[in-house]
Amino acid sequence: MDDRPDVSLPLPRACPFHVPPEYDRLRRAPGLAAAELPGGSLTWLVTRLDDARAALAAPGFTADRSDPAFPMPQKRPAPPARTPRPPLTPAERRVRSRGASLIGMDPPDHTAARRAVIGEFTARRVQGLRPRIQEIVDERIDAILDGGPPADLVPALSLPVPSEVICELLGVPYERHEFFQSRSMMLLSHRAPPEQRFDALRELFGFLDELVSAEEAEPGDNLLGRQVKRHGPGRGPGRDDDHRDLVSLAFLLLVAGHETTANMISLGVLAVLRDPATLMTAVMDPDRAPGAVEELLRYFSIADTGTGRIALADTEIGSTLVRTGEGVIVSLLAANHDPAAFPDPGTLDPARRIRQHVAFGSGPHQCLGQNLARAELEIVYRTFFQRIPGLQLAIPLDELPVKDDAFVYGLHGLPVTW
Protein backbone atom coordinates (compact mmCIF):
# COMPACT_ATOMS: atom_id res chain seq x y z
CA MET A 1 0.00 0.00 0.00
CA ASP A 2 1.48 3.35 -0.89
CA ASP A 3 1.00 6.44 1.27
CA ARG A 4 -1.74 8.14 -0.75
CA PRO A 5 -5.21 7.32 0.54
CA ASP A 6 -8.17 7.18 -1.87
CA VAL A 7 -10.54 8.24 0.93
CA SER A 8 -10.61 9.21 4.63
CA LEU A 9 -12.80 7.38 7.13
CA PRO A 10 -15.27 7.76 8.75
CA LEU A 11 -17.47 9.11 5.96
CA PRO A 12 -20.26 11.39 7.15
CA ARG A 13 -23.76 10.01 6.60
CA ALA A 14 -25.97 12.98 7.39
CA CYS A 15 -29.17 11.47 5.98
CA PRO A 16 -30.17 7.82 6.47
CA PHE A 17 -31.51 7.76 2.90
CA HIS A 18 -28.23 8.77 1.24
CA VAL A 19 -25.26 6.47 0.85
CA PRO A 20 -21.96 8.39 0.93
CA PRO A 21 -21.17 8.99 -2.79
CA GLU A 22 -17.49 8.11 -2.20
CA TYR A 23 -18.48 4.44 -2.01
CA ASP A 24 -19.72 4.50 -5.63
CA ARG A 25 -16.57 6.26 -6.78
CA LEU A 26 -14.29 3.76 -5.02
CA ARG A 27 -16.27 0.74 -6.21
CA ARG A 28 -15.81 1.79 -9.84
CA ALA A 29 -12.01 1.78 -9.50
CA PRO A 30 -10.22 -1.58 -9.82
CA GLY A 31 -8.96 -3.38 -6.69
CA LEU A 32 -9.44 -2.38 -3.08
CA ALA A 33 -9.28 1.26 -1.95
CA ALA A 34 -6.67 2.67 0.43
CA ALA A 35 -8.41 4.45 3.32
CA GLU A 36 -6.95 6.76 5.93
CA LEU A 37 -8.19 6.25 9.48
CA PRO A 38 -8.42 8.82 12.30
CA GLY A 39 -4.87 9.00 13.61
CA GLY A 40 -3.37 8.71 10.15
CA SER A 41 -2.84 4.99 9.61
CA LEU A 42 -3.89 3.36 6.34
CA THR A 43 -6.12 0.36 5.75
CA TRP A 44 -7.70 -1.40 2.76
CA LEU A 45 -11.39 -0.72 2.16
CA VAL A 46 -13.66 -3.26 0.44
CA THR A 47 -16.67 -1.87 -1.46
CA ARG A 48 -17.87 -4.71 -3.77
CA LEU A 49 -20.15 -7.54 -2.62
CA ASP A 50 -18.02 -10.42 -3.97
CA ASP A 51 -14.86 -8.96 -2.42
CA ALA A 52 -16.73 -8.42 0.87
CA ARG A 53 -17.68 -12.10 1.04
CA ALA A 54 -14.14 -13.16 0.14
CA ALA A 55 -12.56 -10.88 2.77
CA LEU A 56 -14.94 -11.94 5.55
CA ALA A 57 -14.26 -15.61 4.82
CA ALA A 58 -10.48 -15.32 4.29
CA PRO A 59 -8.67 -17.80 6.56
CA GLY A 60 -5.56 -15.62 6.49
CA PHE A 61 -7.32 -12.74 8.32
CA THR A 62 -7.72 -12.28 12.08
CA ALA A 63 -10.65 -10.58 13.84
CA ASP A 64 -8.55 -9.79 16.92
CA ARG A 65 -9.96 -6.42 17.99
CA SER A 66 -7.48 -6.01 20.81
CA ASP A 67 -4.58 -5.82 18.34
CA PRO A 68 -3.36 -2.19 18.26
CA ALA A 69 -3.24 -2.48 14.45
CA PHE A 70 -6.94 -3.38 14.23
CA PRO A 71 -8.49 -0.88 11.77
CA MET A 72 -11.16 1.25 13.48
CA PRO A 73 -12.82 4.05 11.52
CA GLN A 74 -14.37 5.60 14.64
CA LYS A 75 -12.42 8.29 16.41
CA ARG A 76 -10.59 6.94 19.46
CA PRO A 77 -7.37 7.75 21.29
CA ALA A 78 -5.05 6.98 18.40
CA PRO A 79 -2.03 4.72 18.83
CA PRO A 80 1.07 6.28 17.31
CA ALA A 81 0.45 6.13 13.56
CA ARG A 82 2.59 3.96 11.29
CA THR A 83 4.79 2.77 14.15
CA PRO A 84 6.44 -0.50 13.14
CA ARG A 85 5.82 -3.21 15.74
CA PRO A 86 6.80 -6.84 15.79
CA PRO A 87 3.87 -9.01 14.70
CA LEU A 88 2.43 -11.32 17.37
CA THR A 89 3.67 -14.88 17.25
CA PRO A 90 1.00 -17.54 16.55
CA ALA A 91 1.28 -18.67 20.20
CA GLU A 92 0.75 -15.13 21.53
CA ARG A 93 -2.20 -14.69 19.21
CA ARG A 94 -3.76 -17.95 20.40
CA VAL A 95 -3.52 -16.87 24.05
CA ARG A 96 -5.20 -13.55 23.22
CA SER A 97 -7.85 -15.26 21.13
CA ARG A 98 -8.83 -17.46 24.09
CA GLY A 99 -9.30 -14.44 26.32
CA ALA A 100 -11.38 -12.49 23.78
CA SER A 101 -15.11 -12.62 23.32
CA LEU A 102 -16.46 -14.54 20.32
CA ILE A 103 -16.37 -11.59 17.92
CA GLY A 104 -12.61 -11.10 18.38
CA MET A 105 -11.62 -14.79 18.35
CA ASP A 106 -10.08 -16.79 15.51
CA PRO A 107 -10.41 -20.48 14.66
CA PRO A 108 -10.02 -23.00 16.20
CA ASP A 109 -11.07 -21.31 19.47
CA HIS A 110 -13.76 -19.29 17.71
CA THR A 111 -15.22 -22.40 16.07
CA ALA A 112 -15.51 -24.22 19.40
CA ALA A 113 -16.88 -21.21 21.30
CA ARG A 114 -19.45 -20.48 18.61
CA ARG A 115 -20.54 -24.11 18.41
CA ALA A 116 -21.19 -24.07 22.17
CA VAL A 117 -23.74 -21.29 21.90
CA ILE A 118 -25.22 -21.48 18.39
CA GLY A 119 -28.06 -23.75 19.53
CA GLU A 120 -29.50 -20.78 21.43
CA PHE A 121 -30.08 -18.85 18.21
CA THR A 122 -31.56 -21.42 15.82
CA ALA A 123 -34.73 -20.54 13.90
CA ARG A 124 -36.61 -23.02 16.11
CA ARG A 125 -35.41 -21.51 19.37
CA VAL A 126 -36.24 -18.01 18.12
CA GLN A 127 -39.69 -19.23 17.06
CA GLY A 128 -40.25 -20.21 20.70
CA LEU A 129 -39.32 -16.67 21.82
CA ARG A 130 -41.82 -14.97 19.49
CA PRO A 131 -44.80 -14.93 21.91
CA ARG A 132 -42.66 -13.27 24.59
CA ILE A 133 -41.25 -10.76 22.07
CA GLN A 134 -44.84 -9.93 21.08
CA GLU A 135 -45.75 -9.31 24.75
CA ILE A 136 -42.71 -7.06 25.22
CA VAL A 137 -43.61 -5.02 22.13
CA ASP A 138 -47.27 -4.75 23.18
CA GLU A 139 -46.29 -3.53 26.66
CA ARG A 140 -44.11 -0.80 25.14
CA ILE A 141 -46.81 0.31 22.72
CA ASP A 142 -49.36 0.40 25.59
CA ALA A 143 -47.01 2.77 27.42
CA ILE A 144 -46.56 4.96 24.32
CA LEU A 145 -50.33 5.20 23.82
CA ASP A 146 -50.88 5.98 27.53
CA GLY A 147 -48.24 8.73 27.56
CA GLY A 148 -48.63 10.36 24.14
CA PRO A 149 -48.78 11.93 21.69
CA PRO A 150 -46.07 13.01 21.05
CA ALA A 151 -43.41 10.38 21.85
CA ASP A 152 -39.72 9.88 21.19
CA LEU A 153 -39.56 6.33 19.87
CA VAL A 154 -35.86 5.81 20.62
CA PRO A 155 -36.22 5.66 24.44
CA ALA A 156 -39.87 4.51 24.30
CA LEU A 157 -39.58 1.59 21.86
CA SER A 158 -36.31 1.09 19.97
CA LEU A 159 -33.96 0.76 22.96
CA PRO A 160 -36.18 -1.05 25.48
CA VAL A 161 -37.47 -3.82 23.17
CA PRO A 162 -34.10 -5.44 22.36
CA SER A 163 -32.88 -4.86 25.91
CA GLU A 164 -35.93 -6.70 27.32
CA VAL A 165 -35.39 -9.51 24.82
CA ILE A 166 -31.77 -9.89 25.97
CA CYS A 167 -32.99 -9.97 29.61
CA GLU A 168 -35.27 -12.82 28.57
CA LEU A 169 -32.44 -14.66 26.82
CA LEU A 170 -30.03 -14.34 29.73
CA GLY A 171 -32.60 -15.06 32.44
CA VAL A 172 -32.32 -11.67 34.17
CA PRO A 173 -34.84 -11.81 37.07
CA TYR A 174 -37.85 -9.59 36.39
CA GLU A 175 -37.17 -7.27 39.35
CA ARG A 176 -33.71 -6.49 37.92
CA HIS A 177 -34.91 -5.59 34.39
CA GLU A 178 -35.18 -1.92 35.27
CA PHE A 179 -31.56 -1.83 36.48
CA PHE A 180 -30.34 -3.67 33.38
CA GLN A 181 -32.38 -1.43 31.06
CA SER A 182 -31.26 1.86 32.59
CA ARG A 183 -27.57 0.94 32.63
CA SER A 184 -27.49 -0.44 29.11
CA MET A 185 -29.37 2.59 27.79
CA MET A 186 -26.83 4.86 29.51
CA LEU A 187 -23.98 2.87 27.98
CA LEU A 188 -25.47 3.47 24.53
CA SER A 189 -26.37 7.13 24.97
CA HIS A 190 -23.46 8.53 23.01
CA ARG A 191 -24.28 12.04 24.16
CA ALA A 192 -24.01 11.30 27.89
CA PRO A 193 -20.86 12.37 29.78
CA PRO A 194 -18.12 9.72 29.45
CA GLU A 195 -17.91 9.27 33.28
CA GLN A 196 -21.58 8.31 33.44
CA ARG A 197 -21.17 5.85 30.59
CA PHE A 198 -18.13 4.37 32.27
CA ASP A 199 -20.08 3.96 35.55
CA ALA A 200 -22.85 2.22 33.61
CA LEU A 201 -20.29 -0.12 32.03
CA ARG A 202 -18.79 -0.98 35.42
CA GLU A 203 -22.19 -1.58 36.99
CA LEU A 204 -23.29 -3.77 34.10
CA PHE A 205 -20.18 -5.92 34.32
CA GLY A 206 -20.72 -6.28 38.09
CA PHE A 207 -24.33 -7.20 37.45
CA LEU A 208 -23.51 -9.80 34.79
CA ASP A 209 -20.82 -11.24 37.04
CA GLU A 210 -23.43 -11.75 39.79
CA LEU A 211 -25.92 -13.14 37.29
CA VAL A 212 -23.42 -15.75 36.06
CA SER A 213 -22.51 -16.68 39.68
CA ALA A 214 -26.22 -17.19 40.46
CA GLU A 215 -26.60 -19.48 37.42
CA GLU A 216 -23.49 -21.41 38.43
CA ALA A 217 -25.01 -22.01 41.88
CA GLU A 218 -28.43 -22.98 40.47
CA PRO A 219 -28.63 -23.21 36.66
CA GLY A 220 -31.97 -21.97 35.29
CA ASP A 221 -33.76 -22.60 32.00
CA ASN A 222 -32.02 -19.80 30.07
CA LEU A 223 -28.95 -19.32 27.88
CA LEU A 224 -26.51 -18.87 30.79
CA GLY A 225 -28.00 -21.72 32.82
CA ARG A 226 -27.75 -24.07 29.83
CA GLN A 227 -24.11 -23.06 29.24
CA VAL A 228 -23.33 -23.84 32.88
CA LYS A 229 -24.99 -27.26 32.59
CA ARG A 230 -23.22 -27.95 29.31
CA HIS A 231 -19.84 -27.53 30.90
CA GLY A 232 -20.79 -30.06 33.57
CA PRO A 233 -20.19 -30.23 37.27
CA GLY A 234 -16.60 -29.00 36.93
CA ARG A 235 -17.94 -25.50 36.37
CA GLY A 236 -18.41 -23.15 39.26
CA PRO A 237 -16.44 -21.18 41.80
CA GLY A 238 -12.77 -21.84 41.22
CA ARG A 239 -13.25 -22.27 37.45
CA ASP A 240 -12.30 -18.68 36.79
CA ASP A 241 -11.80 -19.04 33.03
CA ASP A 242 -15.25 -20.52 32.46
CA HIS A 243 -16.81 -17.88 34.66
CA ARG A 244 -15.05 -15.04 32.90
CA ASP A 245 -15.93 -16.46 29.47
CA LEU A 246 -19.61 -16.55 30.37
CA VAL A 247 -19.58 -12.98 31.69
CA SER A 248 -17.88 -11.89 28.41
CA LEU A 249 -20.46 -13.79 26.36
CA ALA A 250 -23.35 -12.17 28.24
CA PHE A 251 -21.78 -8.76 27.72
CA LEU A 252 -21.14 -9.40 24.02
CA LEU A 253 -24.77 -10.41 23.49
CA LEU A 254 -25.88 -7.21 25.15
CA VAL A 255 -23.52 -5.02 23.14
CA ALA A 256 -24.02 -6.79 19.82
CA GLY A 257 -27.77 -7.25 20.12
CA HIS A 258 -28.96 -4.01 21.70
CA GLU A 259 -27.84 -0.97 19.75
CA THR A 260 -27.97 -2.77 16.38
CA THR A 261 -31.56 -3.91 16.72
CA ALA A 262 -32.58 -0.60 18.33
CA ASN A 263 -31.27 1.39 15.39
CA MET A 264 -32.91 -0.89 12.86
CA ILE A 265 -36.23 -0.43 14.71
CA SER A 266 -35.90 3.37 14.49
CA LEU A 267 -34.72 3.45 10.87
CA GLY A 268 -37.34 0.93 9.72
CA VAL A 269 -40.13 2.97 11.32
CA LEU A 270 -38.69 6.11 9.74
CA ALA A 271 -38.56 4.47 6.29
CA VAL A 272 -42.21 3.43 6.53
CA LEU A 273 -43.24 6.93 7.63
CA ARG A 274 -41.32 8.45 4.73
CA ASP A 275 -42.83 6.17 2.09
CA PRO A 276 -45.97 4.53 3.50
CA ALA A 277 -47.39 3.75 0.06
CA THR A 278 -44.52 1.33 -0.65
CA LEU A 279 -43.70 -0.01 2.78
CA MET A 280 -46.69 0.12 5.14
CA THR A 281 -48.64 -2.81 3.70
CA ALA A 282 -45.44 -4.82 3.17
CA VAL A 283 -44.37 -4.71 6.84
CA MET A 284 -47.94 -5.46 7.99
CA ASP A 285 -48.48 -8.46 5.69
CA PRO A 286 -47.07 -11.66 7.29
CA ASP A 287 -46.13 -13.07 3.87
CA ARG A 288 -44.32 -9.96 2.65
CA ALA A 289 -42.86 -8.78 5.97
CA PRO A 290 -39.77 -11.07 5.95
CA GLY A 291 -38.76 -9.73 2.50
CA ALA A 292 -39.36 -6.16 3.62
CA VAL A 293 -37.18 -6.68 6.71
CA GLU A 294 -34.33 -8.10 4.57
CA GLU A 295 -34.54 -5.11 2.26
CA LEU A 296 -34.49 -2.64 5.16
CA LEU A 297 -31.44 -4.44 6.59
CA ARG A 298 -29.68 -4.28 3.22
CA TYR A 299 -30.65 -0.70 2.53
CA PHE A 300 -29.49 0.76 5.87
CA SER A 301 -26.55 -1.63 6.57
CA ILE A 302 -26.16 -0.05 9.99
CA ALA A 303 -23.02 -1.96 11.02
CA ASP A 304 -21.26 -0.50 7.95
CA THR A 305 -17.57 -0.42 8.88
CA GLY A 306 -17.60 -2.51 12.06
CA THR A 307 -16.08 -5.46 10.23
CA GLY A 308 -12.34 -4.96 10.37
CA ARG A 309 -9.67 -7.63 9.96
CA ILE A 310 -5.86 -7.84 9.92
CA ALA A 311 -3.97 -10.04 7.43
CA LEU A 312 -1.87 -12.75 9.07
CA ALA A 313 -0.77 -14.01 5.66
CA ASP A 314 -0.52 -12.36 2.24
CA THR A 315 -4.00 -12.73 0.75
CA GLU A 316 -5.40 -11.60 -2.59
CA ILE A 317 -8.83 -9.95 -2.41
CA GLY A 318 -10.38 -8.49 -5.56
CA SER A 319 -7.05 -8.38 -7.45
CA THR A 320 -5.32 -6.52 -4.59
CA LEU A 321 -2.61 -8.24 -2.60
CA VAL A 322 -3.22 -7.56 1.10
CA ARG A 323 0.14 -8.06 2.76
CA THR A 324 0.73 -9.61 6.17
CA GLY A 325 0.10 -7.03 8.91
CA GLU A 326 -2.15 -4.79 6.78
CA GLY A 327 -5.67 -3.96 7.90
CA VAL A 328 -8.89 -4.42 5.93
CA ILE A 329 -12.31 -2.88 6.52
CA VAL A 330 -15.30 -4.29 4.70
CA SER A 331 -17.91 -1.61 4.08
CA LEU A 332 -21.16 -3.52 4.45
CA LEU A 333 -23.08 -0.47 3.22
CA ALA A 334 -21.01 -0.17 0.05
CA ALA A 335 -21.24 -3.93 -0.60
CA ASN A 336 -24.99 -3.93 -0.05
CA HIS A 337 -25.34 -1.08 -2.55
CA ASP A 338 -23.18 -2.77 -5.19
CA PRO A 339 -25.24 -2.42 -8.39
CA ALA A 340 -23.67 -5.62 -9.79
CA ALA A 341 -25.53 -7.55 -7.08
CA PHE A 342 -28.53 -5.32 -6.35
CA PRO A 343 -29.94 -3.51 -9.39
CA ASP A 344 -30.99 0.06 -8.59
CA PRO A 345 -29.56 -0.32 -5.07
CA GLY A 346 -30.71 3.11 -3.85
CA THR A 347 -34.37 2.12 -4.18
CA LEU A 348 -35.96 0.57 -1.11
CA ASP A 349 -37.95 -2.22 -2.72
CA PRO A 350 -39.67 -4.56 -0.23
CA ALA A 351 -40.38 -7.06 -3.02
CA ARG A 352 -36.70 -7.45 -3.89
CA ARG A 353 -36.54 -10.91 -2.19
CA ILE A 354 -32.85 -11.04 -1.44
CA ARG A 355 -31.02 -13.12 1.09
CA GLN A 356 -27.44 -12.68 -0.05
CA HIS A 357 -26.91 -9.24 1.48
CA VAL A 358 -24.16 -8.80 4.07
CA ALA A 359 -25.93 -6.60 6.65
CA PHE A 360 -25.21 -9.39 9.18
CA GLY A 361 -21.67 -9.89 7.88
CA SER A 362 -20.55 -13.12 6.22
CA GLY A 363 -18.21 -16.05 6.90
CA PRO A 364 -17.34 -17.45 10.32
CA HIS A 365 -18.32 -14.32 12.29
CA GLN A 366 -21.67 -13.84 10.56
CA CYS A 367 -24.13 -12.46 13.11
CA LEU A 368 -25.10 -15.08 15.66
CA GLY A 369 -28.30 -13.23 16.59
CA GLN A 370 -29.64 -12.67 13.07
CA ASN A 371 -32.73 -14.90 13.45
CA LEU A 372 -33.56 -13.15 16.68
CA ALA A 373 -33.06 -9.70 15.13
CA ARG A 374 -35.31 -10.60 12.18
CA ALA A 375 -38.05 -11.81 14.55
CA GLU A 376 -37.85 -8.65 16.66
CA LEU A 377 -37.99 -6.37 13.62
CA GLU A 378 -40.91 -8.18 12.01
CA ILE A 379 -42.93 -8.12 15.24
CA VAL A 380 -42.14 -4.49 16.07
CA TYR A 381 -42.92 -3.06 12.61
CA ARG A 382 -46.14 -5.00 12.16
CA THR A 383 -47.52 -4.41 15.67
CA PHE A 384 -46.52 -0.79 15.75
CA PHE A 385 -48.25 0.25 12.54
CA GLN A 386 -51.29 -1.93 13.29
CA ARG A 387 -51.77 -0.39 16.72
CA ILE A 388 -50.89 3.24 15.98
CA PRO A 389 -52.35 4.19 12.62
CA GLY A 390 -51.97 7.78 11.48
CA LEU A 391 -48.45 8.07 12.84
CA GLN A 392 -46.30 10.96 11.56
CA LEU A 393 -42.88 12.43 12.17
CA ALA A 394 -43.11 15.25 14.72
CA ILE A 395 -40.14 17.15 13.22
CA PRO A 396 -38.87 17.57 9.65
CA LEU A 397 -36.75 14.70 8.31
CA ASP A 398 -33.64 16.87 7.96
CA GLU A 399 -33.81 17.84 11.66
CA LEU A 400 -33.66 14.26 12.94
CA PRO A 401 -30.60 13.71 15.15
CA VAL A 402 -28.55 11.25 13.11
CA LYS A 403 -25.97 9.03 14.81
CA ASP A 404 -23.04 8.66 12.41
CA ASP A 405 -20.23 8.91 14.96
CA ALA A 406 -20.72 5.52 16.63
CA PHE A 407 -19.97 1.92 15.70
CA VAL A 408 -23.53 1.43 14.57
CA TYR A 409 -25.37 3.95 12.39
CA GLY A 410 -28.80 5.13 13.54
CA LEU A 411 -30.83 7.84 15.20
CA HIS A 412 -30.41 9.52 18.59
CA GLY A 413 -34.11 10.35 18.66
CA LEU A 414 -37.28 9.79 16.61
CA PRO A 415 -40.05 12.16 17.70
CA VAL A 416 -43.48 11.11 16.37
CA THR A 417 -47.08 12.13 16.80
CA TRP A 418 -50.47 10.64 15.85
Ligand code: HEM
Ligand atom coordinates in the same frame (compact mmCIF):
# COMPACT_ATOMS: atom_id res chain seq x y z
C1 HEM B 1 -30.30 -5.68 13.15
C2 HEM B 1 -29.57 -6.19 14.11
C3 HEM B 1 -28.15 -6.70 13.96
C4 HEM B 1 -27.19 -6.41 13.03
C5 HEM B 1 -27.31 -5.47 11.82
C6 HEM B 1 -26.01 -7.18 13.38
C7 HEM B 1 -24.82 -7.18 12.64
C8 HEM B 1 -23.74 -7.99 12.92
C9 HEM B 1 -22.55 -8.09 12.10
C10 HEM B 1 -22.30 -7.29 10.83
C11 HEM B 1 -21.72 -9.01 12.67
C12 HEM B 1 -20.37 -9.48 12.13
C13 HEM B 1 -19.19 -8.72 12.70
C14 HEM B 1 -17.88 -9.14 12.07
O1 HEM B 1 -17.83 -9.88 11.09
O2 HEM B 1 -16.84 -8.66 12.54
C15 HEM B 1 -22.38 -9.48 13.88
C16 HEM B 1 -21.85 -10.41 14.75
C17 HEM B 1 -22.47 -10.80 15.92
N1 HEM B 1 -23.74 -10.47 16.34
FE1 HEM B 1 -25.06 -9.29 15.38
N2 HEM B 1 -26.28 -7.90 14.51
C18 HEM B 1 -27.58 -7.66 14.90
C19 HEM B 1 -28.25 -8.21 15.98
C20 HEM B 1 -27.72 -9.10 16.87
C21 HEM B 1 -28.43 -9.70 17.99
C22 HEM B 1 -29.90 -9.47 18.32
C23 HEM B 1 -27.53 -10.48 18.67
C24 HEM B 1 -27.72 -11.31 19.90
C25 HEM B 1 -28.52 -11.04 20.90
C26 HEM B 1 -26.27 -10.39 17.96
C27 HEM B 1 -25.12 -11.05 18.31
C28 HEM B 1 -23.98 -11.09 17.54
C29 HEM B 1 -22.79 -11.86 17.93
C30 HEM B 1 -22.63 -12.68 19.20
C31 HEM B 1 -21.84 -11.66 16.91
C32 HEM B 1 -20.44 -12.27 16.84
C33 HEM B 1 -20.51 -13.60 16.14
C34 HEM B 1 -19.15 -14.23 15.97
O3 HEM B 1 -18.14 -13.55 16.07
O4 HEM B 1 -19.11 -15.45 15.73
N3 HEM B 1 -26.43 -9.55 16.87
N4 HEM B 1 -23.62 -8.86 13.99
